[in-house]
Amino acid sequence: AQTVTQSQPEMSVQEAETVTLSCTYDTSESNYYLFWYKQPPSRQMILVIRQEAYKQQNATENRFSVNFQKAAKSFSLKISDSQLGDTAMYFCAFGSGNTGKLIFGQGTTLQVKP
Amino acid sequence: DAGVIQSPRHEVTEMGQEVTLRCKPISGHDYLFWYRQTMMRGLELLIYFNNNVPIDDSGMPEDRFSAKMPNASFSTLKIQPSEPRDSAVYFCASSKWLAGVRQDEQYFGPGTRLTVT
Numbered sequence: 001a002q003t004v005t006q007s008q009p010e011m012s013v014q015e016a017e018t019v020t021l022s023c024t025y026d027t028s029e030s031n032y033y034l035f036w037y038k039q040p041p042s043r044q045m046i047l048v049i050r051q052e053a054y055k056q057q058n059a060t061e062n063r064f065s066v067n068f069q070k071a072a073k074s075f076s077l078k079i080s081d082s083q084l085g086d087t088a089m090y091f092c093a094f095g096s097g098n099t100g101k102l103i104f105g106q107g108t109t110l111q112v113k114p
Numbered sequence: 115d116a117g118v119i120q121s122p123r124h125e126v127t128e129m130g131q132e133v134t135l136r137c138k139p140i141s142g143h144d145y146l147f148w149y150r151q152t153m154m155r156g157l158e159l160l161i162y163f164n165n166n167v168p169i170d171d172s173g174m175p176e177d178r179f180s181a182k183m184p185n186a187s188f189s190t191l192k193i194q195p196s197e198p199r200d201s202a203v204y205f206c207a208s209s210k211w212l213a214g215v216r217q218d219e220q221y222f223g224p225g226t227r228l229t230v231t
Binding site: 035037042043044045046047050091095099100101102103104105106107 | 145147156157159162164170205207209211219220222224225227
């Protein structure tokens, strides 16, 4: 069975600084995808970034980038130039390429301080 | 597109009552997922459908929970009878499977906050 672990329950960062959220996963599948979702206080789940496991290049979306280490089964999210609107809970998720199911980590609450 | 639509947004009910949560997926999406979010257990997949057919209901906690998808544009999650421990936020999500190596992401609805007293 797949598992996703986020070891940082809470983090904080000053506005305009950079922060990295950690995620590790375990799987025996070769065809899979990894996601970071953001859940602000409104509780809406918003996709931040996606990485296909077969791609070696790390995904980037504006201020958000990932460090995907396939051998280590690590998938961290880096947020550059943090903004107050980045305050939210962030979930790492494993997506099975076989079933389409997502397995979520426990989440990391990020607070951006002015 | 309006996105995934869920109703009601909030539901307060008494223990023992039947609760029905509703979901309208994004048009053209062929996968529909029901999740439950609690502080203790995080975000859990309850059940998911492909082309209106339930594929995996192993996350459904007990027989009090049931889900249906009578057509491609509507799904329900029913709890009967409800208990206080069912209090949670219930999300519906949909996705479109792309053949080959790419999987489209899941789009989530706004969630239904259920409180059972």
